[in-house]
């Protein structure tokens with residue numbers, strides 16, 4: 355809910371109110387998963403796009419989707435209207451405002467359709483991705499008592515010594531090296547996007563990893579696979595071990611960073627990379643400081659209640675606290691946690 359609200363605030367200057375009401379009354383969460391499933395289908399099989407467009411013209415939009423598209427379209431329309439009346443920003447420069455000021459390479463302004471498409475892309479690309487990392491971080495950290503202890507200690511010590519303050523600034527979050535190493539390990543082992551956007555092989559074709567690919571072939575890489583190479587991350591590449599980032603020498607660290615493609619790489623790298631890292635760095639230390647977290651069994655109403663959990667690598671286990679379904683996006687479902695307010699945070703609130 356936080357990730358959707360945050361991206362709403364950034365893209366259209368206003369959150370969608372999920373955190374404030376503590377409810378997903380418009381069904382953003384299930385609809386986003388559906389949206390990403392369709393994006394996966396169209397992204398990998400572009401031939402399907404015109405068929406889906408045709409179907410969507412014949413059959414009415416399902417009511418749930420209609421509500422969401424209605425909310426987004428309504429907000430955009432009112433911003434377009436405000437913009438035309440020179441009421442350009444809602445008190446701060448959001449992405450809508452920047453897109454309206456942006457120019458195409460030929461110097462022309464973005465068309466309304468371009469702005470609509472870009473805002474839709476940001477809402478889709480910037481919400482579940484960040485939420486997946488947050489869930490995976492809880493699973494990896496809390497699932498290992500020693501790592502959890504180290505994360506808590508680092509945050510508690512930094513708070514007690516007055517080195518960091520909540521709400522955390524990005525600079526303060528950088529004062530938590532062990533937490534940052536956990537974030538890197540999470541992005542490495544559970545990259546939210548299972549393969550990067552495809553690229554087309556250029557004129558004359560190309561040899562990649564010992565194979566020839568003809569000109570025009572679409573190729574892509576899977577962060578999930580690249581991030582598990584022992585050549586880059588060591589013999590224990592499949593293990594969640596934050597220390598690998600802290601103990602690596604500069605050459606090893608360079609290799610690990612270079613192979614980390616959770617946000618893609620090159621000219622089409624994720625445009626929200628720094629925003630995603632900032633969001634996780636602001637929220638997760640506060641969560642770990644404020645609450646004691648534990649996993650609980652799956653809810654009796656869960657669609658997976660008869661199944662054991664499934665990890666991001668497809669391992670099926672009763673120990674696994676969530677169920678990962680991976681299409682383009684490796685999304686978790688049925689993750690039930692117990693949160694207990696900690697004494698320290700209660701005392702700080704009372705002070």
Ligand code: HEM
Nearest residue numbers: 479480483484547550551617618619622623624625626630
């Ligand atoms: C942890 C969070 C995130 C992850 C792991 C992630 C990952 C990715 C990946 C793998 C790509 C494809 C890059 C490539 O093929 O080289 C991408 C593209 C993109 N991402 Fe993110 N993303 C995250 C958060 C965000 C956020 C918060 C936003 C916006 C506020 C965003 C906006 C975009 C956009 C607009 C693109 C398309 C770029 C293009 O077409 O050139 N992402 N992201």
